[in-house]
Amino acid sequence: xxxxxxxxxxxxxxxxxxxxxxxxxxxxxxxxxxxxxxxxxxxxxxxxxxxxxxxxxxxxxxxxxxxxxxxxxxxxxxxxxxxxxxxxxxxxxxxxxxxxxxxxxxxxxxxxxxxxxxxxxxxxxxxxxxxxxxxxxxxxxxxxxxxxxxxxxxxxxxxxxxxxxxxxxxxxxxxxxxxxxxxxxxxxxx
Amino acid sequence: xxxxxxxxxxxxxxxxxxxxxxxxxxxxxxxxxxxxxxxxxxxxxxxxxxxxxxxxxxxxxxxxxxxxxxxxxxxxxxxxxxxxxxxxxxxxxxxxxxxxxxxxxxxxxxxxxxxxxxxxxxxxxxxxxxxxxxxxxxxxxxxxxxxxxxxxxxxxxxxxxxxxxxxxxxxxxxxxxxxxxxxxxxxxx
Numbered sequence: 001x002x003x004x005x006x007x008x009x010x011x012x013x014x015x016x017x018x019x020x021x022x023x024x025x026x027x028x029x030x031x032x033x034x035x036x037x038x039x040x041x042x043x044x045x046x047x048x049x050x051x052x053x054x055x056x057x058x059x060x061x062x063x064x065x066x067x068x069x070x071x072x073x074x075x076x077x078x079x080x081x082x083x084x085x086x087x088x089x090x091x092x093x094x095x096x097x098x099x100x101x102x103x104x105x106x107x108x109x110x111x112x113x114x115x116x117x118x119x120x121x122x123x124x125x126x127x128x129x130x131x132x133x134x135x136x137x138x139x140x141x142x143x144x145x146x147x148x149x150x151x152x153x154x155x156x157x158x159x160x161x162x163x164x165x166x167x168x169x170x171x172x173x174x175x176x177x178x179x180x181x182x183x184x185x186x187x188x189x190x
Numbered sequence: 191x192x193x194x195x196x197x198x199x200x201x202x203x204x205x206x207x208x209x210x211x212x213x214x215x216x217x218x219x220x221x222x223x224x225x226x227x228x229x230x231x232x233x234x235x236x237x238x239x240x241x242x243x244x245x246x247x248x249x250x251x252x253x254x255x256x257x258x259x260x261x262x263x264x265x266x267x268x269x270x271x272x273x274x275x276x277x278x279x280x281x282x283x284x285x286x287x288x289x290x291x292x293x294x295x296x297x298x299x300x301x302x303x304x305x306x307x308x309x310x311x312x313x314x315x316x317x318x319x320x321x322x323x324x325x326x327x328x329x330x331x332x333x334x335x336x337x338x339x340x341x342x343x344x345x346x347x348x349x350x351x352x353x354x355x356x357x358x359x360x361x362x363x364x365x366x367x368x369x370x371x372x373x374x375x376x377x378x379x
Contacts, residue, residue: 102307106292118288118376119364125311126356163311164356173308183306 021145022087027076032057036174037167041081048081054171056178067098067189073175074138086148089138094172095158100130102185131161131172131184214243214273215334219266228263228365230358240265240350240362247369250279257282259366260325265349268332272339276346277326280353280363286319288376314355320363320375322351 027033037052055074063070070093077088098104102125109121134156140148161168176184219225225241246262258281265274284290291310298305327346329337353360367375 102311106307117374118292119361119374122288122356122376163308164315166312166315169308183308185308185311186306 021139021141021147022076022089023141023145024078024080024087024143027051027053027078027087033076034174034178036075036171048079051078051080052076052167052171053078054174054178059175059179061179062093063095067187069096069098069176069180070094071096071175071179073178075171080143085143087141087143089141091136091138092171092175093134093136094161094175095132096172096176096184097130098184098187099189100124100128101187101189103188107188107190125163129161129163129169131169132158133161133168133172134158135168213328213330213334213336214264214275215330216266216268216273216332218334219264219273225264226365228362238266238268242362242365242369244369247366249370252281255284257284257367257371259363259370261366263350263362271332272337273330273332273334274341274346274349275328275330276324276350278322278324278350280320280322280366282363282367282375283317283319284378286314286317287378288314289379293379311355318353318355318360320353320360322353322363324351 032055033053034056035051036054037050039050041048041050053076055076059071059073061069062072072091072093074089074091077090079086079088105121105124109116109118136154136156137150137152140150142148161172163169173184176182214225219227219241224244226244228240228242230239241264243262243264246260248260250258250260252258258279260277260279263276263278265276267273288310291313295305295307295310324343324346327341329339329341331337350359350362353363364375367373
């Protein structure tokens with residue numbers, strides 16, 4: 001009887017354990033992690049690179065009411081320079097509104113008679129992308145998975161995302177693609 | 191020796207040649223018939239900002255597939271008692287206009303090549319199709335008198351360049367193009 005209770009306790013413990021630490025090797029080899037951004041740094045201060053991996057298995061739909069969607073997922077920022085070798089785990093929640101996708105804007109522009117100038121299209125696409133997000137730091141690790149101390153506070157406010165913010169836009173786009181197998185900006189709202 | 195002396199004189203003349211535009215005062219810039227104020231979110235509404243000399247907009251020869259326009263722009267900073275004149279030339283690559291890229295995308299889509307729309311925006315963000323060169327500059331006081339002040343070429347350039355896609359500095363060359371050809375650059379098919 002005691003043995004059964006112990007076994008049950010072990011199984012329960014396994015399910016309630018906190019998130020596993022991640023290693024660089026896992027990020028680089030496991031197919032669930034998609035490399036969504038790379039940037040090499042060759043400056044006088046530091047040389048190396050910055051890599052962002054999206055955990056495609058972590059993406060969950062928190063709201064689904066087309067043309068509005070919300071997704072939540074985990075991504076990792078790897079900084080590999082002479083001075084820093086860290087993995088930062090972050091959780092991203094993105095609200096998508098395809099009323100503002102590029103395909104919708106272009107389609108609406110084609111429908112108008114006379115067709116407005118593309119300058120109006122540029123202005124519309126720059127003023128609102130239809131994406132807003134909350135980005136939260138979860139944990140920090142060394143490359144071998146050892147937990148490191150984080151020294152900053154999270155800003156939990158939701159902020160609109162602009163298309164010229166290519167890094168965050170790229171992560172949000174990759175999340176949408178992983179969840180719905182189509183690009184956010186290719187969805188047309190008629 | 192005489193040749194070297196003449197060459198130095200010629201070089202000196204090139205350096206000190208006045209700007210093609212004329213000296214202007216703050217009051218001149220407010221004359222809407224001569225100067226067009228270029229809307230900017232950075233303006234305080236107290237007469238500062240950029241002004242286009244409407245009489246200076248001039249298309250010039252360009253290689254195939256390109257168009258070039260010269261113009262004089264004044265940047266007014268009344269609080270600093272300074273007006274900066276800039277003689278610029280913009281080069282427009284016609285096959286990178288937004289309309290051209292969207293048409294090419296839609297054509298490829300009909301042929302079964304599914305390229306995401308966002309790639310058009312990334313292409314434009316990488317190279318907007320517009321490049322600018324500041325050829326000359328002059329500095330004046332608010333009352334239009336010449337101001338002897340050395341301003342670095344890089345600082346002059348930073349006032350209106352680079353013409354990155356979607357940026358405020360992108361609107362100006364589009365406006366110039368419209369003035370010269372009656373069509374916005376990004377509407378070129």
